[in-house]
Amino acid sequence: MTDNGKKLIEVVDLHKSFGDNEVLKGIDITINKGDKVVVIGPSGSGKSTFLRCLNCMEDATSGKILYHGVDITDMKVDINVHRQKMGMVFQHFNLFNNKTILENIMLSPVLVAKKENKKLSRAQRKSSKEIKEQKREEAMALLKRIGLEDKADAYPSQLSGGQKQRVAIVRSLAMNPDVILFDEPTSALDPEMVGEVLDVMKELAEAGMTMVVVTHEMGFAREVGSRVLFIDDGKILEEGSPEQIFGNPQNARLRDFLSKVL
Amino acid sequence: MGNFEAKWEAFLRAFVDYGGYRMVLEGLRNTIIIAVLGLIIGIFIGVVIASVEVMPKYKVIPRVLDKICQVYVAFFRGTPLVVQLLVGYYVIRPLLGLHISALGSCIIIYGMNSGAYVSEIMRGGINSVDPGQMEGGRSVGMSYLTTMTKIVIPQAVKNILPTLGNEFIALIKDTSIVSFVGANDLYVAFKYIGTNNYEFMIPYLVMALIYIVIVLIITLCIKLMERRLRRSDR
Ligand SMILES: Nc1ncnc2c1ncn2[C@@H]1O[C@H](COP(=O)(O)OP(=O)(O)O)[C@@H](O)[C@H]1O
Ligand SMILES: [Mg+2]
Numbered sequence: 001m002t003d004n005g006k007k008l009i010e011v012v013d014l015h016k017s018f019g020d021n022e023v024l025k026g027i028d029i030t031i032n033k034g035d036k037v038v039v040i041g042p043s044g045s046g047k048s049t050f051l052r053c054l055n056c057m058e059d060a061t062s063g064k065i066l067y068h069g070v071d072i073t074d075m076k077v078d079i080n081v082h083r084q085k086m087g088m089v090f091q092h093f094n095l096f097n098n099k100t101i102l103e104n105i106m107l108s109p110v111l112v113a114k115k116e117n118k119k120l121s122r123a124q125r126k127s128s129k130e131i132k133e134q135k136r137e138e139a140m141a142l143l144k145r146i147g148l149e150d151k152a153d154a155y156p157s158q159l160s161g162g163q164k165q166r167v168a169i170v171r172s173l174a175m176n177p178d179v180i181l182f183d184e185p186t187s188a189l190d191p192e193m194v195g196e197v198l199d200v201m202k203e204l205a206e207a208g209m210t211m212v213v214v215t216h217e218m219g220f221a222r223e224v225g226s227r228v229l230f231i232d233d234g235k236i237l238e239e240g241s242p243e244q245i246f247g248n249p250q251n252a253r254l255r256d257f258l259s260k261v262l
Numbered sequence: 263m264g265n266f267e268a269k270w271e272a273f274l275r276a277f278v279d280y281g282g283y284r285m286v287l288e289g290l291r292n293t294i295i296i297a298v299l300g301l302i303i304g305i306f307i308g309v310v311i312a313s314v315e316v317m318p319k320y321k322v323i324p325r326v327l328d329k330i331c332q333v334y335v336a337f338f339r340g341t342p343l344v345v346q347l348l349v350g351y352y353v354i355r356p357l358l359g360l361h362i363s364a365l366g367s368c369i370i371i372y373g374m375n376s377g378a379y380v381s382e383i384m385r386g387g388i389n390s391v392d393p394g395q396m397e398g399g400r401s402v403g404m405s406y407l408t409t410m411t412k413i414v415i416p417q418a419v420k421n422i423l424p425t426l427g428n429e430f431i432a433l434i435k436d437t438s439i440v441s442f443v444g445a446n447d448l449y450v451a452f453k454y455i456g457t458n459n460y461e462f463m464i465p466y467l468v469m470a471l472i473y474i475v476i477v478l479i480i481t482l483c484i485k486l487m488e489r490r491l492r493r494s495d496r
Contacts (some may be wrong), residue, residue, distance in 0.1 A: 058398060080405050083400065083403040087401070087402070088401035090398070092394050092395035093397065093398075094398030094401070095398065096399070096413050098413065098416045107404075108399075108404050111408065112403065171402065172402060173401055175403065
């Protein structure tokens with residue numbers, strides 16, 4: 001990755017209110033290519049809201065979110081195009097229940113490829129069958145990577161939580177995103193399944209994927225995080241390397257938080 | 263009992279010899295056609311209305327569409343079906359200069375009427391789908407419309423299939439009034455049979471039995487479908 005360290009997401013004075021409840025009270029942060037940003041903080045402090053504002057799942061009340069230099073809070077931009085390059089992994093997986101595992105992974109890539117295909121000249125165009133076949137192979141390769149190729153034709157309801165989350169990760173990976181946002185990806189899992197999901201995430205991190213991860217897994221934060229953000233009461237109260245945040249925390253609220261979770 | 267036998271013979275004569283069975287078959291066919299096509303149109307309209315109703319309403323267009331749908335549902339739920347049938351056939355059809363048969367008009371009116379009811383069922387179905395399904399779709403860059411049609415609505419339809427079966431039964435039963443606009447249904451057929459010698463007891467008894475059998479068959483189909491769906495859920 002040659003453009004590592006280049007600005008990818010720039011958040012400028014982000015505010016978000018639900019009615020009278022101001023949840024984010026001015027967040028400024030720049031996320032560069034290759035960063036592994038880990039977000040920690042007490043429950044209800046606005047971590048999910050922050051993450052969901054990054055891909056406009058929640059519309060910011062004010063402030064800017066520049067993705068590849070484009071302000072995606074602007075209602076005029078086609079948010080779908082940006083989300084295609086901005087994966088998201090949820091606490092509750094959100095796999096499509098009416099689709100097989102393979103279809104879950106292929107669905108959006110096929111739709112995007114078909115749309116791209118229409119822009120080509122007639123001679124260059126592929127048939128929709130060729131596109132599907134190509135995306136199916138890519139999806140199968142991803143499934144192989146997480147050791148679930150035998151589940152290709154199963155439905156989400158037939159998978160364990162850990163398997164579902166691994167599929168959800170490769171579903172977002174199938175779009176070739178520039179960044180993946182994780183919102184407590186292991187919080188809904190039985191303890192024995194946490195490891196397999198974290199392993200996939202570590203592998204992604206090693207492969208150079210830019211990641212923003214909200215998590216309570218402090219071990220993961222230490223090991224994988226390149227930067228840690230501590231959010232409380234809708235603000236970033238402290239930011240630093242894992243060594244700084246865990247070894248030498250400055251903010252009293254952070255120290256208090258760490259004493260409870262470590 | 264001799265009396266009953268005479269009635270039965272009169273019925274058989276009218277049914278077999280005077281071609282009554284042909285009218286019954288035609289009536290049965292019309293009943294099924296109106297109910298099946300009406301339900302299909304109803305599902306189509308119902309899905310559209312329900313989708314408009316659950317759409318986010320920041321912009322003007324969804325809000326206007328929503329108002330139109332509200333008026334539509336209020337009209338079709340708030341007036342008797344017979345009135346809709348009569349107005350549709352004797353008022354709207356000539357006013358618009360449409361050349362549609364009585365049967366065709368019935369199909370359209372029943373479909374539009376059913377759409378109002380299906381929309382309510384459908385909205386419940388859509389709301390019963392986990393909001394995470396929409397978020398999952400949006401997170402991989404699919405539009406609201408694509409996610410709705412490919413992910414949410416199929417699951418909503420599955421959730422409400424048994425209820426749609428009930429709507430189908432309601433439609434079957436409602437077809438017994440299409441003779442108001444001159445369409446032939448079971449009622450017309452059995453009235454014709456009875457009129458042969460003014461013996462209505464057996465004809466209407468048989469008519470009732472036929473309706474019961476149809477409804478029982480549909481109920482059985484719904485049960486089988488439910489069981490299959492449950493198996494695929496697990
Ligand atoms: N869709 C919503 N509508 C209203 N309030 C919300 C919504 N989402 C989150 N909130 C509120 O915002 C606050 C922060 O929530 P959240 O970002 O989920 O916190 P965290 O992820 O850090 O636990 C909470 O008080 C929560 O009740
Ligand atoms: Mg949260």
